[in-house]
Amino acid sequence: RLLLMKNSAKLNLQQLELIQTIDNIVFFPATSKKEDAENLAAAQRDAVDFDVRVDTQDQGMYRFLTSQQLFKLLDCLLESHRFAKAFNSNNEQRTALWKAGFKGKSKPNLLKQETSSLACGLRILFRMYMDESRVSAWEEVQQRLLNVCSEALSYFLTLTSESHREAWTNLLLLFLTKVLKISDNRTKRTL
Numbered sequence: 351r352l353l354l355m356k357n358s359a360k361l362n363l364q365q366l367e368l369i370q371t372i373d374n375i376v377f378f379p380a381t382s383k384k385e386d387a388e389n390l391a392a393a394q395r396d397a398v399d400f401d402v403r404v405d406t407q408d409q410g411m412y413r414f415l416t417s418q419q420l421f422k423l424l425d426c427l428l429e430s431h432r433f434a435k436a437f438n439s440n441n442e443q444r445t446a447l448w449k450a451g452f453k454g455k456s457k458p459n460l461l462k463q464e465t466s467s468l469a470c471g472l473r474i475l476f477r478m479y480m481d482e483s484r485v486s487a488w489e490e491v492q493q494r495l496l497n498v499c500s501e502a503l504s505y506f507l508t509l510t511s512e513s514h515r516e517a518w519t520n521l522l523l524l525f526l527t528k529v530l531k532i533s534d535n536r537t538k539r540t541l
Contacts, residue, residue: 365463374410376473382473427468428498430467469520475498476495502525
């Protein structure tokens with residue numbers, strides 16, 4: 351049983367490393383952390399600075415990846431997110447693991463995997479949505495963006511744990527900041 355628990359912990363760590371690797375490859379290391387910090391600062395100022403741009407935006411591999419490659423990465427990220435979300439929603443399983451001695455003083459969770467995979471997926475979708483060179487993919491991007499955002503917000507509204515809701519703070523700031531920065535008529539009709 352102990353071996354199974356150690357292997358589970360290693361798999362979780364590997365998932366987190368893969369999510370971070372995708373984020374680093376697509377957007378450049380530290381870009382997402384800088385963007386999160388800027389979103390938080392904007393929220394604390396009670397204003398969204400529409401001129402704020404992450405300096406390293408074009409240093410990642412995003413511009414060299416096809417839309418289909420980005421969709422494939424997105425699908426992997428969303429699969430990871432949904433797995434973590436299902437685990438985090440299964441309180442009975444988490445309690446059983448905790449009572450069996452897994453992960454210390456509190457119930458095990460995959461909150462980091464749940465939120466970081468979705469954040470990276472949202473960054474990809476919003477970037478593709480604003481990318482004039484991907485006009486041919488806009489319809490699919492728009493549909494995926496609406497589905498992902500709708501699913502995520504619906505799920506967030508069901509969360510009852512304060513710590514779980516707090517884990518979503520950067521995600522909500524990312525989502526709201528990106529939506530507020532979109533100013534085209536295409537979006538206004540949809541949202």
